[in-house]
Amino acid sequence: MEWLSEFGAIAAMQGFNGLSVFCVLLLMALGLAIIFGQMGVINMAHGEFLTIGAYTTYVVSVLTEQYAAFFGPYYFFLAIVLSFFIAGAIGWLVEWAMISKLYQRPLDTLLATWGLSLVMQQAFRSIFGAREVSATLPEWLMGSWNPTEAIDIPRNGLFVMGLTVLMTGMIFLMLYRSRWGLQVRATVQNRVMSRAVGINTKRVDRMTFALGCGVAGVAGAAFTTIGSTGPTAGSLYIVDTFLVVVFGGASSLLGTIASAFSIAQAQSLMEFFMSGSMAKVFTLSAVILILMLRPQGLFSIKVRK
């Protein structure tokens, strides 16, 4: 029975690995699903908002180390909140200056935000340098948790998982249980009619975009616990994230969760049998094949056009 428990331990750790990938994907995809699913805007600079969150966390960590060492163990919570607001504020500005002028031309938003992402990447490079940086993790995030001898689960993974559950819950509450969420959903279903009943759709759009960017910022903060941050850290994930959103069905949060889960688990399961790059090729190809058979994604709500 020895081999069985060993196999179980490996399976559990591999499954947990998949869960970590799932969390980063989901945190990124949540912001994107709000922006793309609810507003129909393709934000190619979404990855850069993640990078903003990651750099914010890094700056907070450096500042704490230098000026307020006693705050060390708790700085991470402040960093998460700051990441949310800084990324959200920049998102608000971007919507005001750029996106709001392009709502009639979705393909053009894609190109314009790609230009924005180039500018932002170069700005990161000018400010923080081309080298990757990493925030100093508080002690309680390091090390691992061992439920049995053979199983070894890293604590930072657990933390990211907790954060993901919390963020998902909050977004669900905001979208489905608040007045603002009601306005957002009304605007998605029928913009003209929403305007007629007195919803300020412009403001709703701006807040939605800012919220989506803020969530990406939080994803960035979570990202620092797993890897180091470089100017192009966020752009590496952008295509995967878009596929997650499209695969899940653009305007369904439940679909986003389900698709992030299946893509992440498929990826890490296949990595067990073949090289990482081939696992990625197979996962992405499978997603595209399924999308060809079912273009509306896994879950979709019917909207009258």
Place this chain on the structure above:
Amino acid sequence: MNPTLDKFLGGKQGAIGLAVLATLILVVFPLALDAFRLNMVGKYLTYAFVAVGLVLCWGYGGILSLGQGVFFGLGGYCMAMFLKLEASDPESTKIQSTPGIPDFMDWNQITELPLLWQPFHSFGFTLLAVIAVPVILALVIGVAMFKRRVGDVYFSIVTQAIALILTVLIIGQQGLTGGVNGITDLKTLMGWDIRDDSSKLILYFINAFLLFGCILIGRFILASKLGRLLMAMRDKEERVRFSGYDVASFKIFVFCVAAAFSAIGGAMFALQVGFMSPSFVGIVPSIEMVIFAAVGGRMSLLGAVYGALLVNYGKTYFSETFPELWLYLMGGLFIAVVMYFPNGIAGLWESHGRKWLGKLKRQSATPAKPVPVATVPAPNSQPRELESTP
């Protein structure tokens, strides 16, 4: 004028624009530039093939493909595979543990030429494959997507994902494709050395003539009924469908044409530059190719050529002299073109250049000859409105 010829040339204005571009590419550049710079212009012109294809499928057909690099790359790889096999004959590779196979295969402990490479010993097959492989892929993607009425944004994202998949695949299969370095050290084409200056000049002219061929085919497509249908589909797809046209097959056709153009560009790239690597296949190069078309003017075939030349020249110049500034400029250009000049240089020429030319003509009897940027009249200078709001 003969009506068929008229269709190709696009009327008097089209003929003048074409003549100006031909003078620039066939006479001015070869006389004014040294061999090295001319080879660079030739490289830029291979991107112009992609941009011309994008004008057809994006500007007129409304299909934004973010995966044109895939077709460019496939065309280039087909040509590079043939050239590589010729460069690795048993004589020149005798120091390898297995002579007669490409060097990177030897480094990856491959002892036998893979089946995929076998047919590329034949030049005829290679020429066929350069066009056929990308077109078949485009056909499969097109049939799968357009028959199911997947359009717009979804199509862009899926093509982008395909670009990512192909890059990862090429880099991952090192023994088969040369990995991240690509296929390098291409020397001869059927015994003809492609590296010395005189053969580079010949290749430049072959490239230029092929480009003009593509432009003329593009003109012909746009002037025919198909061109008008494309525009109608872009603006009111449902109405065209209700009129009884099979929208999907037109889209598939124009997407395949764009893929074929890109593939020719890719093959000429491999011939002129002497290597092919995954860095011309992925997401970033594919989007850059869209920018060439956008800067030149998404509605102008000739504008796309100018766009490819200008953006690439700017890229070379700025990344040599101010590497820091380049990405800011490129990003800024992207944003500015999309937001304020949706019809690019061609649109600016239409709205300002002509007036200025007219003024100049009135002022002096012998006007200085400005460089007309494009002459295909943009049918609607307003940015097109897509039906996207629910």
